[in-house]
Amino acid sequence: MSLSALESSSRFEVRYFFERALECYKPFSDTVLLLPCTARKPYLTSRTHRALRSKVKVNVNEIIISSPLVVPREFELLYPAVNYDTPVTGHWSEEEVSFVAGWLKRFIEKGGFRKVVAHVTGGYRKVVERVEDEVEAEVVYTAEKDVLSDESIERLKQEIESKGKVDLYRRILEHMLSYQFGITWSGKVAGRYPELELLEGKKRLARVDRIYGMLDIYEKIAAYLLEKNIYTVEIGDFEVKGTIFAGGVLRADEKIRPNDVVVFHNSRIFGVGLAAMSGKEMAGSEKGIAINVKRKFSEGHHHHHH
Numbered sequence: 001m002s003l004s005a006l007e008s009s010s011r012f013e014v015r016y017f018f019e020r021a022l023e024c025y026k027p028f029s030d031t032v033l034l035l036p037c038t039a040r041k042p043y044l045t046s047r048t049h050r051a052l053r054s055k056v057k058v059n060v061n062e063i064i065i066s067s068p069l070v071v072p073r074e075f076e077l078l079y080p081a082v083n084y085d086t087p088v089t090g091h092w093s094e095e096e097v098s099f100v101a102g103w104l105k106r107f108i109e110k111g112g113f114r115k116v117v118a119h120v121t122g123g124y125r126k127v128v129e130r131v132e133d134e135v136e137a138e139v140v141y142t143a144e145k146d147v148l149s150d151e152s153i154e155r156l157k158q159e160i161e162s163k164g165k166v167d168l169y170r171r172i173l174e175h176m177l178s179y180q181f182g183i184t185w186s187g188k189v190a191g192r193y194p195e196l197e198l199l200e201g202k203k204r205l206a207r208v209d210r211i212y213g214m215l216d217i218y219e220k221i222a223a224y225l226l227e228k229n230i231y232t233v234e235i236g237d238f239e240v241k242g243t244i245f246a247g248g249v250l251r252a253d254e255k256i257r258p259n260d261v262v263v264f265h266n267s268r269i270f271g272v273g274l275a276a277m278s279g280k281e282m283a284g285s286e287k288g289i290a291i292n293v294k295r296k297f298s299e300g301h302h303h304h305h306h
Helices: 003-007 010-024 047-055 094-111 122-132 150-160 168-181 219-228 279-284
Strands: 031-036 061-065 070-072 115-118 138-141 188-190 197-200 203-209 214-217 232-235 243-245 249-252 261-265 269-275 289-298
Touching (some): 031 047, 031 122, 061 122, 115 122, 122 138, 168 203, 168 214, 214 261, 219 261, 219 269, 219 289, 261 289
Parallel strands (some): 232 261
Antiparallel strands (some): 203 214, 261 269
């Protein structure tokens, strides 16, 4: 991806992703494996990452490097990581290298990693070499010419093979809940990657929406967000159809950004929808669609009046 893409509207999205992901990142190991990005998204479904994992047990944290994104494995299903189209072809400009290296350094520092295993070549390696002297961690390079060659795989095994097994899908769902709403939740992880869902008994709590790159939520989590007043929008007592217009919004959480999953409510019902504008705009404007409704629940036994 050229840096001109960074100059466009995506720049804000990229910065938001980095800031938020850094804030929510909670590694489980003291080693991080750096991998190149893939044309196919999400990365775990790509031929390269699948082949690598079939040969090596990966029980350490992983960060995928691309331009302009640096994506810890836990965040790979989130927008914009899951929707970025253009893999880097060979050449990295100086500007790209330093931009990506700057963020990689911050993730390595946030993780407090003692060891960085860089299984990358070419421009990706340039990025890692740029941060090598600036981080506390020991940096080891394991890939020659090709990340999937026998030699490269052998060296990688020596650096990261270990016992134990990490519940990666659970970690991904946990990081998504934290990233989107700042909450934690337990439950059973089900579904086939990347169509993961979180269940409680037979009841669905949340499910990955690949199109938008986020977790969609159901009644129980929606009710909780309402109780805590997180990502909520209060609307007038009207009949809710497929869309809610800004004119019908009484109050909205200022943290809401366009395309966020939000919980709307009035005295009779509450429900889940996708924000079509920011919280500030919803509360301030009279015209335009504020929320596209996904599902609604009747208040019944829930009483959420602020």
